[in-house]
Amino acid sequence: MKTKLKTLMLIALISVSTAGSAWAADVMLYVTRHGKTMFNTVHRAQGWADTPLTASGAAVAEQLFNPESKMKTKLKTLMLIALISVSTAGSAWAADVMLYVTRHGKTMFNTVHRAQGWADTPLTASGAAVAEQLGRGLQPLPFVAAWSSDSGRARETAQLVMKNWKNPPVLKEMKGLREVGFGLYEGDLDKNLITAAALQAGYPSDTALLEAFSAGKIQMDRMIDAIHEAEAAGTPSLPGIKSSGQAETYQQVAKRMVESITAIAKQAQQQGGGNVLVVSHGMAITTLLQALGDTSLREQLKNASVTLLRYTDNGQFKIESINDMRYVERGL
Template identity: 40%
Template sequence: MGLISQQILGQNKLTSKKDNTVILYITRHGKTILNTMDRVQGWADTPLTPEGVQVAEFLGMGIKEVNFKSAYSSDLGRARQTARIVLDTKGQSDLKIVEVPQIRETNFGSYEGDLNSKMWGDAALYLHYKSSKELFTDMNKNPDVLKNAMATFKTLETLGIGENYDDVKARGQKAIRQIAENEAASGGGNVLIVGHGMSISVFLSDLDSNGKNISGTHMGNAAVCKVIYKNGKFTIESFGDMSYVEKGKQISEKKK
């Protein structure tokens, strides 16, 4: 995948602004068909379910007061669809979404579309756990377990195209930094980025300049990670925040 084009970054030039702080709202897509079926969904793609559309609408309502200068998504349909729903719902239908392949989910190779229980079960046995449940318990305590699991997925998948932790982190962090740098150069502002659960946690794992580490992989659909970029440094303010969705849900219920 090539580098992000300089021509499509910094969509709205605000060079007169003195404060070039960039506030990134990095969001997971809404629930999809494969999510609902509990199947592996990395580079494989399915559209949002009605529930997935609704949670994206809730996010749009809950984040309405944040005026986005620019919007980005991975080039996978579920992320692009979520970004469009969020923007349309909050009243920014005219804002173009820039697709960035580098912020895709992990490529799981031959496990794509298979049951999650199969992929995680294989990894658990390979890593000498009694079950995937035992692996998940250990993963919540030790971030290195995710690295080991992703290395195992790449080892065991048979197409030879799978990615490990370092593969995903390298491409994603490079893309996020390039987005942040270009948005800062054009004056800063609020930026929407819609991506994917596991890869977002990998991208943000050690991005914080103050040494704050992100561990675990769980992010609810349409959860938000708020990341501040200023003077070349990132600060992670929140991870997997569902408060915007909850706010939108409350607004929706009041309209009924």
């Protein structure tokens, strides 16, 4: 730490950021001419020849770094900035947070095509394996924090991802990272859930709805709201049972996901930035992306895929990648 502080102080002397708006790695070089010399005074050429400074030349040099001068004040300020704005990995902003948001591994309900929002089932053997593969792919990166939803499948995925890491962070859970709540449709067949949403949204079948999503004709907000509206009328598979009141709207999911990911990012930023693992769920992550302004996703997020978000030092989210399976592939 002492060596780093000395280095940063040295960097501050040669990397002057003006108006507090330059990149952390920018270098502003204040190139100054020497003070007046004896040869300057007598008008003689002075290239490689050298003569000492005159009294006035020495005085102007001292004035440049006078304790009361603006330059000295600026340098002191920059030394302080250097101590609190350390750029991580040499490429990110000083306090940037890189959020590796991943969907959990495959579960029992995924395998038998049943709706799984707030309901929960354990990972299958293949789901556990892909989580460990993701962990191996992410292992070269240092992580400062790890979060999951409070669902068992997300918790188990996070634990398996970090299983072989040398210095894994303590896993924390956040309820706001849960999957969309489907109410009465929890545990029902996917086909029943999607068909009900399709009819509510004006499509003749589950296939038609999914094709519309793939074509960008309908977004996640309308799909979630259609599920909410369909659930309010009860489900054909549970005749006589009214709405549970737990099927969420898009706005409810978007609000809690944005609030959760922002709280996670801010906490990491306050600790100096770095990489953060976040294990959540397919529709919840897709909702987050739409809430952040991206509707480019045209398919279901793959199990253990990484959606990479960068939280900048000015409090903005930047989407770096979506549904990325490269880390799993590196862990094979």
